Amino acid sequence: SRTNESLMQRRIAAVPRGVGQIHPIFAEHARNCSVVDVEGREYIDFAGGIAVLNTGHLHPKVVEAVQRQLHKLSHTCFQVLAYEPYVELCEKLNARVPGDFAKKTLLVSTGSEAVENAVKIARAATGRTGVIAFTSAYHGRTLMTLALTGKKVPYAAGMGLLPGGVFRARYPSALHGIDVAEALASVERVFKNDAEPRDIAAILVEPVQGEGGFNVAPPEFMRGLRAICDRHGILLIADEVQTGAGRTGTFFAMEQMGVAADLTAFAKSIAGGFPLAGVCGRAEPMDAIAPGGLGGTYAGSPLACAAALAVLEVFEEERLLERARDIGARLSEGLRAIQGRHPSIVEVRGLGAMVAMELCEGGDPHKPATALTGQLVVRARDKGLILLSCGAYGNVLRFLMPLTVPDELLERGLAILAECFDELA
Ligand code: PMP
Known part of the structure; x- marks a missing residue:
C-alpha cells in the first residue's frame, strides 16, 4: 500500500541523499493552507513550499489562468x-x-x-x-x-x-x-x-x-x-x-x-x-x-x-498586502505570548508576515538551541502543523503560511505551536 514509509523507502533507493527532506511525508493533494498526505492525514501548512505559496495552494484564480493558457x-x-x-x-x-x-x-x-x-x-x-x-x-x-x-x-x-x-x-x-x-x-x-x-x-x-x-x-x-x-x-x-x-x-x-x-x-x-x-x-x-x-x-x-x-x-x-500586515501583527503577538512563558525564545522578529523566532539555550544568544528547534518542528508535525526552521545554526523557526490563510487555521497553528513549547521547552 502507498504509505509515507513505503514511499520513503522508494525515494531513498531512487533519489540521491543530497536532496534533503524536512518532513518524512508524501503529499497527495493540497488546497490553500492545508495539505493532505498519501495516508489521508491533513496538515496545516505554515511552510508554503518555502515562501512560494503566498496566494495558497492552487488558488482558484491561478488555476483558472493556467488552464486557460493550457488551451492555447x-x-x-x-x-x-x-x-x-x-x-x-x-x-x-x-x-x-x-x-x-x-x-x-x-x-x-x-x-x-x-x-x-x-x-x-x-x-x-x-x-x-x-x-x-x-x-x-x-x-x-x-x-x-x-x-x-x-x-x-x-x-x-x-x-x-x-x-x-x-x-x-x-x-x-x-x-x-x-x-x-x-x-x-x-x-x-x-x-x-x-x-x-x-x-x-x-x-x-x-x-x-x-x-x-x-x-x-x-x-x-x-x-x-x-x-x-x-x-x-x-x-x-x-x-x-x-x-x-x-x-x-x-x-x-x-x-x-x-x-x-x-x-x-x-x-x-x-x-x-x-x-x-x-x-x-x-x-x-x-x-x-x-x-x-x-x-x-x-x-x-x-x-x-x-x-x-x-x-x-x-x-x-483580496487586498493581500493589507492581509500580510495583519497576519504579521497577529503572528508576532501570538509568538510573543509564547515567548513570555519560554525564555529560550530570545527574539521574535520580522517584517510584515515574514516572521520568525530565534531559540537559544537558557536565553543566551551565543548558544543556539538547534536540537530544541528540530524537536519542535517534529512535534508540531506530529500534531498536524508543518513548520520550517532556518538560521545559521538551524535555531530559528520561521512562518511562511499563505497570506490567504483563514483566521481559524492561523489560530489553530499558533495554538499547536504553543502546546509544543509547553511540552518541550
Ligand atoms: N535567493 C533567496 C533569498 C532564496 O531564499 C532562495 C531560495 N530559498 C534562492 C535565492 C534560490 O531560489 P531557487 O531555490 O528557486 O533557486
Missing part, C-alpha cells in the same frame, strides 16, 4: 516565438518594482538563475567582476550562487572551492552585536583588504535574510549600501526571492527601505506555485548584454507567466 500553448521558447503574457508580466513588474527610473525585466525559472543573471548583468554593465555578499546570505545552490551563499555546510560541503571574485561583508544583527555602522565598515574593509571598488560590479543583499534567519536589514543599512554603490559606480542588487511577492506587507520589501536597488531578483511566490523567476532593473544595465546572452529554454514559460499575472490580480482583489 504551453511552450514555444520565448527566444524562438514570443508570446504576450511574458511581455505583459514584464510591463507590470517594471511598474511595480521599486525605483523611479525606466526598467526592463528578464524572466527565468528559478531564484538561483535570477541571482546568477543579475550578477552577469552587473558584470557586463560595469566591466567589473567582483561581488560583495553578506554573512548568512542565501542565494542558491548553483555554482555562482553557492559561492555567494554565506553558509557552506551543507550547501557546498565536499564540492571543493567555488567560483572566485566573491567577498563577504557582515549583515547587521542587533541580537548578535553587529550594528549598522559595523556592517557598513565591513564593506569598507573588503575594499581595503580584498578588492578595490573599481573591481566590484555589485553588492548583493537580501532586504530580509530568508534562510539566514529572517534578519531584517535596518533601512539605514540599505541607505548606507546605496551610498557606497553610488560613490563607486557599483550596482546594488536586491535578492527579493523570498521577501518578494507581498510577504513583507509591501509587494517588494525594498519599498520599506527608503532606497531602490538597481537590479531586483524575484522568484518563489511571484507565480503562485509555478516555476518562474526573473530580474527587473534599470533599463540601461539590463540592456548591457547582447542578444542571445540571456534567456533559457523554459525561461518565462507561458504557463508560469499566466499564473504570475493571476497572482498580481489576486493581490489586488
